Amino acid sequence: MDTLKWWQQTAVYQIYPRSFQDTTGSGEGDIPGVTRHLDYLRKLGVGAIWLTPVYPSPMVDNGYDISDYTAIDPRYGTMADMDTLIAEGKKRDIRIVMDLVYNHTSDRHAWFQESKRSRTNDKADWYIWRDAKEDGSAPTNWRSIFGGPAWTWCEERQQYYLHTFAVEQPDLNWENPAVRQALYDAANFWIDKGVGGFRIDAIVYIKKPAVLADGPVDGADGLSSIHKMIANTPGILDFLHEFRRNVFDGHDIFTVAEANGVTPADLPRWVGKDGAFSMLFEFSHTNLEFPDDEVWYRAETWPLTKLKKALSDSQQATAANGWYPIFFENHDQIRCVNRYFPEGTDKQKAAKAMATILFTLRGTPFIYEGQELGMANTAFARIEDYNDISTHGQYQLALDEGFAPAEALRLVQAHSRDNARTPMQWTTAPQAGFTTGTPWLPVHDDYPQCCAEGEEADADSVLQYYRRIQAERFNGEAAAILQQGRYEELLADDERIYAFKRILDDQATLTLVNFTNETIEYDASLTDGATVLLGSYGAPEAGRLRPAEAVVYRL
Numbered sequence: 001m002d003t004l005k006w007w008q009q010t011a012v013y014q015i016y017p018r019s020f021q022d023t024t025g026s027g028e029g030d031i032p033g034v035t036r037h038l039d040y041l042r043k044l045g046v047g048a049i050w051l052t053p054v055y056p057s058p059m060v061d062n063g064y065d066i067s068d069y070t071a072i073d074p075r076y077g078t079m080a081d082m083d084t085l086i087a088e089g090k091k092r093d094i095r096i097v098m099d100l101v102y103n104h105t106s107d108r109h110a111w112f113q114e115s116k117r118s119r120t121n122d123k124a125d126w127y128i129w130r131d132a133k134e135d136g137s138a139p140t141n142w143r144s145i146f147g148g149p150a151w152t153w154c155e156e157r158q159q160y161y162l163h164t165f166a167v168e169q170p171d172l173n174w175e176n177p178a179v180r181q182a183l184y185d186a187a188n189f190w191i192d193k194g195v196g197g198f199r200i201d202a203i204v205y206i207k208k209p210a211v212l213a214d215g216p217v218d219g220a221d222g223l224s225s226i227h228k229m230i231a232n233t234p235g236i237l238d239f240l241h242e243f244r245r246n247v248f249d250g251h252d253i254f255t256v257a258e259a260n261g262v263t264p265a266d267l268p269r270w271v272g273k274d275g276a277f278s279m280l281f282e283f284s285h286t287n288l289e290f291p292d293d294e295v296w297y298r299a300e301t302w303p304l305t306k307l308k309k310a311l312s313d314s315q316q317a318t319a320a321n322g323w324y325p326i327f328f329e330n331h332d333q334i335r336c337v338n339r340y341f342p343e344g345t346d347k348q349k350a351a352k353a354m355a356t357i358l359f360t361l362r363g364t365p366f367i368y369e370g371q372e373l374g375m376a377n378t379a380f381a382r383i384e385d386y387n388d389i390s391t392h393g394q395y396q397l398a399l400d401e402g403f404a405p406a407e408a409l410r411l412v413q414a415h416s417r418d419n420a421r422t423p424m425q426w427t428t429a430p431q432a433g434f435t436t437g438t439p440w441l442p443v444h445d446d447y448p449q450c451c452a453e454g455e456e457a458d459a460d461s462v463l464q465y466y467r468r469i470q471a472e473r474f475n476g477e478a479a480a481i482l483q484q485g486r487y488e489e490l491l492a493d494d495e496r497i498y499a500f501k502r503i504l505d506d507q508a509t510l511t512l513v514n515f516t517n518e519t520i521e522y523d524a525s526l527t528d529g530a531t532v533l534l535g536s537y538g539a540p541e542a543g544r545l546r547p548a549e550a551v552v553y554r555l
């Protein structure tokens with residue numbers, strides 16, 4: 001048996017600080033709010049918190065537009081608050097993992113402010129500047145990920161700059177060694193503070209092709225998806241290995257890179273012994289309804305076999321080398337109880353079913369705030385009620401494609417990133433105990449039925465189920481199998497049941513999940529002689545699974 005590292009033997013909890021806990025009445029969560037709930041997280045069995053950006057930011061993209069990499073935004077508190085969080089976390093064996101957003105900065109970052117002033121200043125080459133085409137138009141026809149052109153004209157410099165995301169998020173020029181060094185220095189600042197690792201944002205976009213050329217037009221706006229033109233440009237791994245050598249190596253930390261578009265088959269080159277990172281988020285199991293990445297109006301239904309294949313592929317790709325970050329939610333995704341189960345399914349049952357998979361696959365489970373309560377999607381009545389920048393971009397794209405406003409709003413309601421960003425539901429008090437003020441984004445109105453306080457008191461709640469299954473995973477009789485065992489899928493062609501074994505030497509577990517909202521039958525001989533480790537309905541029935549039922553057997 002290999003010796004596992006600390007981050008392979010614990011769950012990680014993702015906190016979107018603006019929505020977690022407000023301690024000042026501002027309506028926005030803050031760092032002391034995170035510290036306040038450390039014991040709650042300890043009880044959940046969490047060994048690390050991935051904190052999405054808390055750095056100074058104009059908040060065009062909720063903190064993913066950073067204007068200073070080594071400071072704290074006053075809305076979230078002070079550096080002293082951050083030091084307290086790290087220290088209090090350490091006391092409880094919970095490490096803090098910072099988010100590095102290194103593809104771009106905010107346009108308010110001092111580096112960009114200087115870069116845009118002239119073509120000759122010290123930082124002139126820190127971003128991606130190009131002359132206009134002869135007719136004055138943008139250097140290429142690329143569409144940014146949030147919609148609209150990926151180039152913006154700068155009067156001062158009389159040139160265009162490139163932004164993969166919002167106009168206010170200019171892309172850094174990684175070809176410049178001084179840029180890379182500045183980024184490594186900032187990461188090392190956080191290592192010196194004692195953080196437990198990094199989540200590295202949007203990393204597939206940092207390397208641009210040597211020649212920037214027009215792509216095929218693929219939308220009514222006459223533009224071409226930038227993702228298809230620049231993601232995973234050859235040579236990108238050279239940068240990332242250098243990053244690893246200059247920052248990560250020699251520290252007892254983990255790194256998890258967000259790498260949309262890296263396929264499971266690519267994983268070994270990115271993670272593991274010779275890879276650049278400890279783990280990598282790829283999105284084949286969350287982009288199921290989007291044949292075209294990031295375009296919501298082309299959402300379609302998917303068969304269960306598509307989800308199962310995506311999960312099996314990434315399990316297999318990391319079987320011999322590397323390690324998988326298991327996740328079904330984050331701040332960019334809709335809630336998993338809505339995504340993976342038919343409408344009308346009991347949300348608590350759906351939440352428990354996803355928890356069962358989360359804690360029995362091989363890898364490190366990542367829980368996104370509220371997932372452990374079974375929090376669900378929301379729907380705001382008007383497009384103006386949405387905060388998320390990509391929601392507005394997608395709404396516009398849908399209108400451009402000829403959708404009526406009501407239909408475009410429906411698409412947004414189903415897929416908006418704001419679905420995951422509504423405030424954490426703590427108590428049955430007004431605003432779910434999230435704030436005493438007016439929340440920056442409305443609290444979901446189901447909070448009286450779905451909140452930590454209520455679930456604490458209910459033995460059958462989603463929260464209690466999370467605690468039980470995490471204990472089973474890390475400390476139970478089958479912990480070794482669940483942590484180390486190899487993955488083997490069963491019933492791969494079945495469109496109703498996800499079934500897989502974990503096998504260690506002559507021992508095994510079996511996970512069975514019914515993805516329908518009906519009671520279904522299966523071949524009872526599968527569980528002959530097996531004992532039950534945990535079931536989402538309590539005791540299971542042989543050969544039958546109730547709606548969204550999940551069971552873990554010891555074979």
Ligand code: TEU
Pocket residue numbers: 061064065101145165201202258260283286287294331332333
């Ligand atoms: O997201 C980057 C990104 O590419 C995602 O849109 C990803 O493709 C998607 O989740 C896959 O379905 C990161 C952050 O997570 C996001 O919040 C930021 O808006 C974005 O970078 C820009 O920094």
